[in-house]
Amino acid sequence: HYVCWAMLFALETAMRQGEILGMRREDIKDGFVHLPMTKNGESRNVPLSKEAKRLLSLLPSNTDILLPVKAETFKRTWIKIRDAADLKHINFHDTRHEAITRMVRERKLPVEVLAKITGHKTIGILINTYYNPNAQDLVEMFNSSES
Numbered sequence: 001h002y003v004c005w006a007m008l009f010a011l012e013t014a015m016r017q018g019e020i021l022g023m024r025r026e027d028i029k030d031g032f033v034h035l036p037m038t039k040n041g042e043s044r045n046v047p048l049s050k051e052a053k054r055l056l057s058l059l060p061s062n063t064d065i066l067l068p069v070k071a072e073t074f075k076r077t078w079i080k081i082r083d084a085a086d087l088k089h090i091n092f093h094d095t096r097h098e099a100i101t102r103m104v105r106e107r108k109l110p111v112e113v114l115a116k117i118t119g120h121k122t123i124g125i126l127i128n129t130y131y132n133p134n135a136q137d138l139v140e141m142f143n144s145s146e147s
Contacts, residue, residue: 002067003077005055007095012052014099014118017092021074023066028056035119044119100130105137 006020013020019035027034035044048056059066067074078092100118103109111123111131120126133141 009055010095011099012049013046014096025064038119097130101132
């Protein structure tokens, strides 16, 4: 289902719901998605993981708009699926928080690279709002920096 696909894609890319729904076939480049217009009014290039590429390969190749669904329909379906899974406290934007945390935890991306990928102009917003390391993450990062 397109909502589940979008959730998985968001977890791989940290893209916003509107960015995913607005993707066009021409925006998919070799190894990245080019977002010509984002929430902050600027373009951005989002690298694609192997899993994100695999997810893109599952979509029909005969449409210009990758997910031809209206935002309101998407939202209603998301809420229905979320509620059926008894996850009423989760919203789609939470995938962005999770994806950013994973990018730091698993890929060890520096915050300035992460800001470019996610489109954050202010690193403070990125760190204080989206990146949520647990105590073990902090210990591992701290210890890995020792020589």
